[in-house]
Amino acid sequence: MTIEELEQIAKSVQQESAKYDYEVNVCMDLACASQGAGALKDALVKTAEASGKKVLVRRTGCMGPCSHGPLVRVDPEETLYHHVKADKAEAIVDGLGGSPAPDFQCDLNDHFDKQVRVVLENAGYIDPEKIDDYIARDGYKALLTVLNEMTPNGVVHRITESGLRGRGGGGYPTGLKWGTVAKAKGDVKYVVCNGDEGDPGAFMDRSVMEGDPHRVIEGMAIAAYAVGASKGFIYVRAEYPVAVSRLTTALREARRHGLLGNNICNTPFNFDVEIRLGAGAFVCGEETALIASIEGKRGTPKPRPPYPASSGLWGKPTLINNVETYANIAPIVRNGGKWFFNMGSERSKGTKVFALTGKITNTGLVEVPMGIKLREIIEVIGGGVPGGHKFKAVQTGGPSGGCIPEEMLDVGVSYDALLKMGSIMGSGGMIVMDDTSCMVNVARFFIEFCMTESCGKCIPCRAGTAQMYTLLTRICTGTGTMDDLALLESLCSTVKETSLCGLGQTAPNPVLSTLKYFRNEYMEHIVHKRCPAGVCNMETAVEVVA
Amino acid sequence: MSAFTPPPLPSEDKRWKIVNGTMRKSGYARHALIETLHTVQSSFGFLDDDAIRFVANSLRVPLSQAYGVATFYHYFTLKPPGKHTVTVCAGTACYIKGADKLIATAEKRLAIKQGQTTPNGEISLMTARCVGACSRAPVVLCDGEVVGEMTGELMLEQLERWTVE
Numbered sequence: 001m002t003i004e005e006l007e008q009i010a011k012s013v014q015q016e017s018a019k020y021d022y023e024v025n026v027c028m029d030l031a032c033a034s035q036g037a038g039a040l041k042d043a044l045v046k047t048a049e050a051s052g053k054k055v056l057v058r059r060t061g062c063m064g065p066c067s068h069g070p071l072v073r074v075d076p077e078e079t080l081y082h083h084v085k086a087d088k089a090e091a092i093v094d095g096l097g098g099s100p101a102p103d104f105q106c107d108l109n110d111h112f113d114k115q116v117r118v119v120l121e122n123a124g125y126i127d128p129e130k131i132d133d134y135i136a137r138d139g140y141k142a143l144l145t146v147l148n149e150m151t152p153n154g155v156v157h158r159i160t161e162s163g164l165r166g167r168g169g170g171g172y173p174t175g176l177k178w179g180t181v182a183k184a185k186g187d188v189k190y191v192v193c194n195g196d197e198g199d200p201g202a203f204m205d206r207s208v209m210e211g212d213p214h215r216v217i218e219g220m221a222i223a224a225y226a227v228g229a230s231k232g233f234i235y236v237r238a239e240y241p242v243a244v245s246r247l248t249t250a251l252r253e254a255r256r257h258g259l260l261g262n263n264i265c266n267t268p269f270n271f272d273v274e275i276r277l278g279a280g281a282f283v284c285g286e287e288t289a290l291i292a293s294i295e296g297k298r299g300t301p302k303p304r305p306p307y308p309a310s311s312g313l314w315g316k317p318t319l320i321n322n323v324e325t326y327a328n329i330a331p332i333v334r335n336g337g338k339w340f341f342n343m344g345s346e347r348s349k350g351t352k353v354f355a356l357t358g359k360i361t362n363t364g365l366v367e368v369p370m371g372i373k374l375r376e377i378i379e380v381i382g383g384g385v386p387g388g389h390k391f392k393a394v395q396t397g398g399p400s401g402g403c404i405p406e407e408m409l410d411v412g413v414s415y416d417a418l419l420k421m422g423s424i425m426g427s428g429g430m431i432v433m434d435d436t437s438c439m440v441n442v443a444r445f446f447i448e449f450c451m452t453e454s455c456g457k458c459i460p461c462r463a464g465t466a467q468m469y470t471l472l473t474r475i476c477t478g479t480g481t482m483d484d485l486a487l488l489e490s491l492c493s494t495v496k497e498t499s500l501c502g503l504g505q506t507a508p509n510p511v512l513s514t515l516k517y518f519r520n521e522y523m524e525h526i527v528h529k530r531c532p533a534g535v536c537n538m539e540t541a542v543e544v545v546a
Numbered sequence: 547m548s549a550f551t552p553p554p555l556p557s558e559d560k561r562w563k564i565v566n567g568t569m570r571k572s573g574y575a576r577h578a579l580i581e582t583l584h585t586v587q588s589s590f591g592f593l594d595d596d597a598i599r600f601v602a603n604s605l606r607v608p609l610s611q612a613y614g615v616a617t618f619y620h621y622f623t624l625k626p627p628g629k630h631t632v633t634v635c636a637g638t639a640c641y642i643k644g645a646d647k648l649i650a651t652a653e654k655r656l657a658i659k660q661g662q663t664t665p666n667g668e669i670s671l672m673t674a675r676c677v678g679a680c681s682r683a684p685v686v687l688c689d690g691e692v693v694g695e696m697t698g699e700l701m702l703e704q705l706e707r708w709t710v711e
Contacts, residue, residue, distance in 0.1 A: 030677075203679070359642065
């Protein structure tokens with residue numbers, strides 16, 4: 001495969017699509033598919049054939065505003081239809097070339113205008129199972145440029161220059177990590193993609209893997225070239241069967257086109273990728289636990305150092321990045337580090353994909369430049385809280401994050417700002433809560449999650465989260481005392497400071513942040529035995545967890 | 547190094563051949579343990595003692611490690627599932643939108659706790675740690691099929707349909 005051949009493929013895709021007057025793109029992501037997008041697509045194909053118009057019906061990955069699904073976009077006019085059921089296929093096909101069917105045309109300009117699409121640039125425009133579609137949108141161009149024109153050092157330099165930070169949540173500078181692995185001594189090195197998106201309430205990585213799998217593979221191949229690895233692993237949750245099948249197809253297609261395998265594009269570079277299935281353990285998102293899991297063992301973390309960069313998979317230098325980090329690589333290589341550096345805030349560059357869910361009008365995936373105000377995301381892009389309810393808090397960072405109250409919404413989103421507010425960026429879940437949510441109950445929910453997900457290796461996390469759960473349960477059932485609250489607070493700091501890995505170190509965050517911003521709710525539960533949101537049942541007996 | 551001969555298949559059941567295939571593909575490497583257990587579960591529906599023993603022996607992994615892995619990961623189950631499975635997603639977005647009430651409704655209707663199967667082996671009630679369909683919360687998987695914006699009534703109707711069958 002050469003650049004010319006890539007261009008040839010891109011050209012033939014364009015010629016093929018030039019045969020059609022209209023392109024009808026149907027979102028077939030999980031949310032739309034669960035509302036009948038499959039039947040809709042079949043109906044569209046059938047009606048289009050019968051109408052005699054030249055229509056290409058294409059299935060695509062997630063278009064974004066899932067609450068409006070099933071979504072259909074008609075190109076070249078870019079008309080977006082929402083809540084499209086199979087019986088509306090005829091109306092859509094009839095509307096082609098005339099005026100669009102108005103009753104389910106969707107006006108989401110506010111939703112889209114504030115967004116900048118880098119990671120999701122292809123989402124909604126390509127068929128995820130067709131490598132040619134990806135190539136037609138500049139796919140694999142970055143890989144070929146890197147192999148033919150750049151040195152591994154040059155690639156590391158470009159990524160460093162971009163200011164990209166790890167999108168898995170920690171925000172470690174990606175260029176620095178790549179440089180460390182590149183410098184590490186060893187004949188065998190590995191590149192690992194962390195697709196173990198265990199945060200409940202986050203589904204960005206699933207959408208990227210399902211909607212644009214080649215982007216992840218291309219990012220990994222570029223990383224492998226930069227650090228000198230020839231073998232890669234994608235670790236995906238078993239709960240994401242579609243992602244697994246899309247990635248399998250994508251890997252097969254990439255091999256067939258000579259974009260993976262030996263002597264890629266007639267260069268000495270060899271690289272191939274294997275998929276590894278997770279098995280439902282949240283702790284496996286932690287890098288050392290993930291490595292143990294790929295090795296076929298129980299996913300328990302190890303103390304660092306040594307860091308995976310020097311001793312990772314089977315003791316070899318290993319580069320681990322998140323799905324979204326790899327998805328940013330190809331555009332950075334294509335457009336240059338400066339281009340990426342110029343987006344975002346001072347210390348957080350580029351864009352971030354968030355999964356906007358909970359009590360909000362437009363749920364779904366959004367990609368925004370770093371530094372955008374939380375208020376803009378929630379009120380403008382998300383359309384605010386529905387049903388006349390009042391906004392109470394937004395939760396970011398999953399079980400490791402915190403709840404951010406209304407008065408902090410004017411802060412710009414960045415790794416550092418979120419950390420300062422007692423939350424974290426996390427992988428990008430953003431769950432909006434209104435006045436019907438009890439913050440003590442939410443804290444208890446997350447602690448229960450961490451308690452059951454604790455691997456049990458270190459005591460602060462294993463026993464600490466269980467005790468915190470018991471205390472929170474007491475408070476939620478109206479039997480908590482002020483002593484319980486004091487004990488809870490001291491346990492928070494113990495667990496935070498003495499746990500072995502990120503799971504335990506961040507487990508108290510939901511409790512600490514709700515205590516910081518919603519202490520009055522705790523007091524209501526303890527002093528007045530009353531749940532202001534009316535969620536907690538104050539009569540039930542205390543469940544004691546040993 | 548002496549050549550390794552993997553143990554014979556536990557029975558005539560053709561599904562063992564699929565399991566064996568997974569192990570052969572990796573050259574009976576120890577790190578294929580999780581992959582192989584996945585194959586066992588997708589072929590048989592659950593992991594029983596015979597299966598864990600067979601996989602451990604084939605991959606030359608200590609029984610304790612194989613059992614440890616099988617019980618460590620939530621995805622693996624050591625109990626046979628019911629004929630139908632209703633899985634309520636208990637992720638954050640679903641929880642905020644009332645997944646706990648759905649679980650309570652199902653527990654009451656089926657007279658079992660989450661993670662259990664009805665005594666007649668018909669319906670299993672499971673919970674999941676987020677299936678990634680958060681924008682349609684609360685989400686329930688009915689025999690693996692995603693149903694978004696689930697209500698108690700709709701879920702009871704589904705359970706009723708399964709009971710009548």
